[in-house]
Amino acid sequence: MSWNFSTEPDYQEKLDWVREFLAEEVEPLDALFGSELVYDKQHAVHEHAVRPLQEQVKDNNLWACHLGPHLGGLGYGQLKLALLNEILGRSHWGPSVFGTAAPDSGNAEILAHYGTDGQKAEFLEPLLDGRICSTYAMTEPQAGSDPGQFECTAIRDGEEWVINGEKWFASNYRYASFVICMAVTNPDVVIHKGASMLLVPKGTPGMDLVRNVGLIGDDYGEGTHGYIRFTDCRVPAENLLGGEGEAFSIAQTRLSGGRLHHAMRSVAICQRAIDMMAERALSRTTQGEQLSRKQIVQEQIADAWGILHRFRLQVLHAAWVADERGTAGARMEIAAVKAATPGTIHDVVYRCLHLHGSLGMSNEMPIGAMFLAAPALGIADGPTEVHKVTVARQLLKSYAPIEGLWPSEHLPARREAARAKFAHLLELEVGSE
Numbered sequence: 001m002s003w004n005f006s007t008e009p010d011y012q013e014k015l016d017w018v019r020e021f022l023a024e025e026v027e028p029l030d031a032l033f034g035s036e037l038v039y040d041k042q043h044a045v046h047e048h049a050v051r052p053l054q055e056q057v058k059d060n061n062l063w064a065c066h067l068g069p070h071l072g073g074l075g076y077g078q079l080k081l082a083l084l085n086e087i088l089g090r091s092h093w094g095p096s097v098f099g100t101a102a103p104d105s106g107n108a109e110i111l112a113h114y115g116t117d118g119q120k121a122e123f124l125e126p127l128l129d130g131r132i133c134s135t136y137a138m139t140e141p142q143a144g145s146d147p148g149q150f151e152c153t154a155i156r157d158g159e160e161w162v163i164n165g166e167k168w169f170a171s172n173y174r175y176a177s178f179v180i181c182m183a184v185t186n187p188d189v190v191i192h193k194g195a196s197m198l199l200v201p202k203g204t205p206g207m208d209l210v211r212n213v214g215l216i217g218d219d220y221g222e223g224t225h226g227y228i229r230f231t232d233c234r235v236p237a238e239n240l241l242g243g244e245g246e247a248f249s250i251a252q253t254r255l256s257g258g259r260l261h262h263a264m265r266s267v268a269i270c271q272r273a274i275d276m277m278a279e280r281a282l283s284r285t286t287q288g289e290q291l292s293r294k295q296i297v298q299e300q301i302a303d304a305w306g307i308l309h310r311f312r313l314q315v316l317h318a319a320w321v322a323d324e325r326g327t328a329g330a331r332m333e334i335a336a337v338k339a340a341t342p343g344t345i346h347d348v349v350y351r352c353l354h355l356h357g358s359l360g361m362s363n364e365m366p367i368g369a370m371f372l373a374a375p376a377l378g379i380a381d382g383p384t385e386v387h388k389v390t391v392a393r394q395l396l397k398s399y400a401p402i403e404g405l406w407p408s409e410h411l412p413a414r415r416e417a418a419r420a421k422f423a424h425l426l427e428l429e430v431g432s433e
């Protein structure tokens with residue numbers, strides 16, 4: 001077994017290129033174009049500014065790195081992707097320029113994995129090429145983290161599926177060309193065996209927007225998270241993605257990777273916050289000295305660095321485990337990283353905000369949007385509590401209850417066992433007295 005924290009020189013060269021390219025070419029997009037436009041592929045900025053940048057990314061063999069070679073990607077694996085994403089996550093546009101933006105990355109993954117040739121041609125190819133964007137619709141208004149309460153159904157009628165029900169918080173529905181909808185196809189079995197995935201092109205009669213839902217700070221009716229209603233919405237039978245009843249295993253394929261990728265990008269958010277803290281501490285003077293000379297400020301900076309460093313190692317380790325055993329084999333590590341993400345962002349970005357004083361609270365810094373990632377990532381892809389339960393359950397599998405009354409660490413019992421083990425020595429000791 002070897003331990004090694006270095007990056008292959010060839011790949012490090014690529015990462016150095018990414019860092020410079022992002023700062024010079026991509027981050028200016030953040031300054032001029034809102035994050036919402038990232039998914040509005042019809043907007044002129046895509047054709048004129050983003051596509052040329054995407055071509056450079058492709059030329060550097062860094063496009064859509066989240067997909068393995070058997071799925072049409074480059075197959076760098078999760079660890080290398082982590083090193084890439086911890087740079088890209090600084091920028092709203094970064095993941096899109098590199099073809100790894102959520103939720104399209106996860107949707108591409110399941111289409112590549114489970115799609116038929118026809119589905120790949122119709123949905124995956126334009127998605128992978130960055131020409132369209134997509135939506136994943138699982139959550140319902142009355143239930144998110146408890147799928148047992150899902151009510152949206154799809155009933156087979158001849159050569160069609162007929163969908164009825166509602167979906168809530170379907171990100172980017174506003175700009176999506178198609179929706180991957182989880183629906184109950186067999187209400188007589190448990191939801192984990194009775195739900196299926198259906199591909200619904202935008203514009204299909206019966207799939208309607210109730211309203212766009214925004215995040216905190218957006219005006220009412222603004223935002224890109226669709227509240228969708230299906231009313232006798234018919235799609236052809238061949239729009240079933242994967243097998244009937246397979247929705248949850250398909251969802252797992254997409255969500256595990258997605259959770260890990262959010263964590264990787266969160267490293268970038270926190271690193272950006274620390275960069276800002278350090279610059280501010282060295283630049284601002286109060287009571288005759290730089291902020292950086294005040295010990296409590298130093299403590300805040302040191303704590304922020306420590307929090308991020310521990311989290312980053314946890315993320316890289318989870319990525320490594322996923323490479324070794326697949327995302328299913330890294331279930332505990334990914335759940336642990338997902339549970340740690342919101343607290344890490346909160347603890348680091350809050351320190352950054354506070355150090356900037358009124359400027360930190362203002363709308364003239366990016367800190368507010370960075371801070372909002374903490375609660376958002378504590379809920380999106382399942383609330384923290386659910387992931388902590390996963391960690392605990394996985395961990396407990398490798399333990400067994402002790403027989404008898406006392407714990408195995410009970411000192412009197414241990415002493416008794418040790419006494420029995422070393423009885424001959426104890427006898428010698430007594431004999432020599």
Ligand SMILES: Cc1cc2nc3c(=O)[nH]c(=O)nc-3n(C[C@H](O)[C@H](O)[C@H](O)COP(=O)(O)OP(=O)(O)OC[C@H]3O[C@@H](n4cnc5c(N)ncnc54)[C@H](O)[C@@H]3O)c2cc1C
Nearest residue numbers: 136137138139143144145169170171379380381382383385
């Ligand atoms: C930014 C963002 C983007 C999203 N994008 C999408 C998307 O594209 N597609 C999609 O389908 N959904 C999306 N969602 C929805 C998301 O998946 C759900 O919000 C999430 O699964 C939680 O469901 P809920 O909102 O119904 O909360 P609930 O299930 O009502 O949970 C609310 C709270 O109850 C507590 N709780 C829940 N379960 C447990 C438990 N087992 N143990 C202890 N406490 C618990 C937790 O405190 C939790 O935060 C998005 C959400 C956000 C915030």
